[in-house]
Amino acid sequence: MTTISNALQAVQRRVVAATAACGRAPGSVQLLAVSKTFGPDAIRAAYHAGQRLFGESYVQEALPKMEALRDLAIEWHFIGPIQSNKTHSIAAHFAWAHSVDREKIARRLSDQRPTGMGPLSVCLQVNVSGEASKQGVAPGNALALGKVIAELPGLRLRGLMAIPAPSDDVAHQRTQFRQLRELCDEFAGAGLGLDTLSMGMSADLESAIAEGANIVRVGSAIFGVRDKNVGHEVVF
Numbered sequence: 001m002t003t004i005s006n007a008l009q010a011v012q013r014r015v016v017a018a019t020a021a022c023g024r025a026p027g028s029v030q031l032l033a034v035s036k037t038f039g040p041d042a043i044r045a046a047y048h049a050g051q052r053l054f055g056e057s058y059v060q061e062a063l064p065k066m067e068a069l070r071d072l073a074i075e076w077h078f079i080g081p082i083q084s085n086k087t088h089s090i091a092a093h094f095a096w097a098h099s100v101d102r103e104k105i106a107r108r109l110s111d112q113r114p115t116g117m118g119p120l121s122v123c124l125q126v127n128v129s130g131e132a133s134k135q136g137v138a139p140g141n142a143l144a145l146g147k148v149i150a151e152l153p154g155l156r157l158r159g160l161m162a163i164p165a166p167s168d169d170v171a172h173q174r175t176q177f178r179q180l181r182e183l184c185d186e187f188a189g190a191g192l193g194l195d196t197l198s199m200g201m202s203a204d205l206e207s208a209i210a211e212g213a214n215i216v217r218v219g220s221a222i223f224g225v226r227d228k229n230v231g232h233e234v235v236f
C-alpha cells in the first residue's frame with residue numbers, strides 16, 4: 001500500500017471517529033482532499049484509494065493537473081482566493097467554489113458558468129477570526145451577500161466556509177467554528193437554507209466536526225508537508 005493510501009485511511013478514521021464522538025450520523029461529513037502543490041501522481045494514488053473530492057487553490061496550477069487526470073471521475077472544488085481574471089476558468093472547470101466573498105466575483109461566476117453544466121455550487125467565505133485573514137466577508141455582511149448570491153442563476157448557494165486563525169487550543173478552535181455554525185443558523189432563520197459548513201483542516205478537523213462541519217478540507221495529513229517553493233507555477 002502506498003503512503004498516500006495509508007495516510008488517507010488514517011484521515012478517514014479520524015473523520016469517522018469524530019463524527020461518532022459527537023453523535024452525528026455516519027457519512028454526514030465529506031472529506032475534501034486538498035491537493036495544491038502536489039502533482040497528478042499523488043492525486044491519482046488518493047483516487048485509487050477511494051478519494052473522489054479534491055480541492056485546489058490556484059487556477060494556473062489546477063488546470064494542467066485536471067487535464068492530466070481527465071480519465072478520473074473527480075469532483076473538483078476551488079478553495080483559493082478568487083481574482084476577477086480567474087472566474088472564467090473556475091466557472092468552466094470546477095463543480096464547487098468555496099471561497100466566494102464579493103458580489104462582483106459571484107456575478108462573474110454566475111454569468112460565466114457554461115449552460116449545460118448546471119449551477120456552480122458555492123460557499124460564502126466568512127472571516128470569522130477578524131484581522132488574522134483578509135479573505136472572507138465580515139460576519140455582519142454575510143447574510144446580505146448571501147441573499148444576492150442566492151438569486152444568481154448560474155450559482156447554487158450551498159453554505160459557508162471559514163479558515164479560522166490556527167490555534168492549538170481546542171476550546172478556541174471550537175469557538176471560531178461555532179461562530180460559522182451560528183451564522184448558518186441565521187441564514188436558515190432568514191429563509192436561506194444551507195446544507196454545507198466547509199470548515200476544518202488537518203490540525204483541527206475534530207473540532208470542526210464537533211461544531212457541525214459537513215466538508216473538512218484536508219491537505220498535509222493526506223499528502224504530506226507542502227513544499228513552500230511550489231505553488232501556482234508548479235511544474236511536473
Ligand SMILES: *Cc1c(COP(=O)(O)O)cnc(C)c1O
Binds near residue numbers: 034036057202217218
Ligand atoms: C491548504 C488549504 C487547506 C488544507 O490545509 P492542511 O492544513 O494542509 O490540511 C484547507 N483549506 C484551504 C482553504 C487551504 O488553502
